[in-house]
Amino acid sequence: MLPYGRQSIAEEDINAVVEVLRGDWLTTGPAVEALETEISRITGGSRAVTATSGTAALHMAYAAAGIGRGDEVVSTPMTFIATASTASMLGATVRFADVEEDTGLIDPASVAAHVNERTKVIAAVDYAGHPADYDALQPIAEAVGALTLDDAAHSIGGTYRGKPVGDLADITTFSFFPTKNLTTGEGGALVAKRPDLAQRAHEFHYIGLVRDPERFKVVSEGPWHQEVHEFGLNYRLSDVACALGLSQLRRLESFKQRRAEITARYNSALSDVEGLRVPVQKDHVDPAWHLYPLRVLHGRRQEVFEKMRAAGIGVQVNYMPVYWHPVYAEMGYKRGMCPNAEAFYAQELSLPIFPGLTDSQVDQVIDALLTAVR
Ligand SMILES: *Cc1c(COP(=O)(O)O)cnc(C)c1O
Numbered sequence: 001m002l003p004y005g006r007q008s009i010a011e012e013d014i015n016a017v018v019e020v021l022r023g024d025w026l027t028t029g030p031a032v033e034a035l036e037t038e039i040s041r042i043t044g045g046s047r048a049v050t051a052t053s054g055t056a057a058l059h060m061a062y063a064a065a066g067i068g069r070g071d072e073v074v075s076t077p078m079t080f081i082a083t084a085s086t087a088s089m090l091g092a093t094v095r096f097a098d099v100e101e102d103t104g105l106i107d108p109a110s111v112a113a114h115v116n117e118r119t120k121v122i123a124a125v126d127y128a129g130h131p132a133d134y135d136a137l138q139p140i141a142e143a144v145g146a147l148t149l150d151d152a153a154h155s156i157g158g159t160y161r162g163k164p165v166g167d168l169a170d171i172t173t174f175s176f177f178p179t180k181n182l183t184t185g186e187g188g189a190l191v192a193k194r195p196d197l198a199q200r201a202h203e204f205h206y207i208g209l210v211r212d213p214e215r216f217k218v219v220s221e222g223p224w225h226q227e228v229h230e231f232g233l234n235y236r237l238s239d240v241a242c243a244l245g246l247s248q249l250r251r252l253e254s255f256k257q258r259r260a261e262i263t264a265r266y267n268s269a270l271s272d273v274e275g276l277r278v279p280v281q282k283d284h285v286d287p288a289w290h291l292y293p294l295r296v297l298h299g300r301r302q303e304v305f306e307k308m309r310a311a312g313i314g315v316q317v318n319y320m321p322v323y324w325h326p327v328y329a330e331m332g333y334k335r336g337m338c339p340n341a342e343a344f345y346a347q348e349l350s351l352p353i354f355p356g357l358t359d360s361q362v363d364q365v366i367d368a369l370l371t372a373v374r
Pocket of ligand 1: 154
C-alpha cells in the first residue's frame with residue numbers, strides 16, 4: 001500500500017543520531033539547544049521550546065496561556081482533536097467556529113461571533129499546510145484580550161504575507177510525527193513571541209522546576225536548590241530525537257519544494273475533472289503542503305476512498321469534525337453546529353504526499369483516481 005504520508009530519512013540523519021548515541025548527552029544536552037535555536041531562527045526569531053509531541057506542545061501552550069475552568073478557547077473543528085482536547089483537559093470550554101467553505105481554515109467572521117470576555121485563546125490550524133488568516137484573527141483576539149495560537153503541525157516552513165509560520169500568532173506549536181513536514185519520531189515544539197509565555201511553557205514541560213535564584217521563594221538552601229511554583233509535566237524531547245530533528249531541518253526547504261511539485265502535478269491533472277475539486281491556495285501565502293486535501297463531490301467520497309484503497313493507494317480522510325468525537329458529543333456539542341466543516345469533511349480525501357513520492361507514483365495515484373471517479 002502506498003502510504004498517504006511517510007518520513008524521509010537520509011544517511012546524514014542516521015549519522016547525526018549515531019553521533020549523539022556515542023556522546024555524553026542522551027537528553028537535555030546540546031542537541032536540544034541546537035534544535036531550539038534553529039527552530040527559532042527559521043520561524044521568526046522567538047524563543048523555541050521542544051516537546052515530546054505536537055500534543056504536548058499544545059498542552060504547554062495552553063498551560064503557558066494560563067487557561068483553566070471558566071475560560072474559553074475558540075477553535076476550529078477541522079483539525080486533529082489535540083488542538084481542542086488539550087484545552088479541554090485544562091478545564092477550559094472550547095467553542096467551535098466554522099471554517100471557510102473553500103480552504104477549510106477557521107473563518108474569522110465566525111470567530112468574531114464566538115469571542116467574549118471569557119475568551120483566552122483563539123486557536124487556528126494551518127490546515128494542510130496553508131496558513132490561516134492571522135491578520136484578521138489577531139485584532140479579534142486583541143479586542144477581547146485573548147492570545148492567538150497557531151497549531152502549525154502541518155505548516156512549518158510556510159509563509160503568510162512574507163512572514164514565516166511561527167511569526168504569525170502569539171504562540172505557535174509544531175509536530176514532528178513521521179508523517180509531518182519533518183520528523184523526530186515523536187516530537188514537537190512551540191515558539192512564543194512573549195518571553196514570559198515561552199518561559200512558562202518551558203517550566204511546564206520541565207515538571208514546573210524553577211532554577212533562577214532571583215525567583216526562589218525557599219531561600220538559603222544550597223547550590224543544588226530548585227523549586228516548583230506551578231505543577232508541570234516531563235515533556236522534554238531527548239538529544240537523540242533533537243539530533244534527528246536538526247538534521248531533518250536542513251532539508252526542510254527541499255521537502256517543501258517537493259511537496260509543492262507534487263501538489264502542482266495533482267492540481268494540473270485533476271482541476272478540470274468533473275466531480276472533483278482541488279485545494280485552493282490564497283495569493284498571500286506560500287504553503288508548506290502537508291496534505292493534499294482533494295474534495296470528492298456528489299456524495300462519492302466513501303466509494304472513491306474504498307476504490308483507492310483497493311487499488312493499493314493509501315488515501316486518508318482529514319478530519320472528522322472534532323465535536324463529533326464522543327468525548328465532545330457527550331458533553332452536548334451538537335452535529336450541525338459548523339455546516340461548512342461538516343460539508344468539507346463529507347467530501348475530503350487526502351491523496352499521498354511526501355518528499356519520497358516519485359512522479360510516476362503520483363501519476364499512478366492520478367490514474368487510480370480517474371478510474372475510480374469515471
Ligand atoms: C499531528 C497533529 C497534532 C498532534 O501532534 P502529535 O505530534 O501527533 O502529538 C496536532 N494538531 C494537528 C493539526 C496535527 O496534525
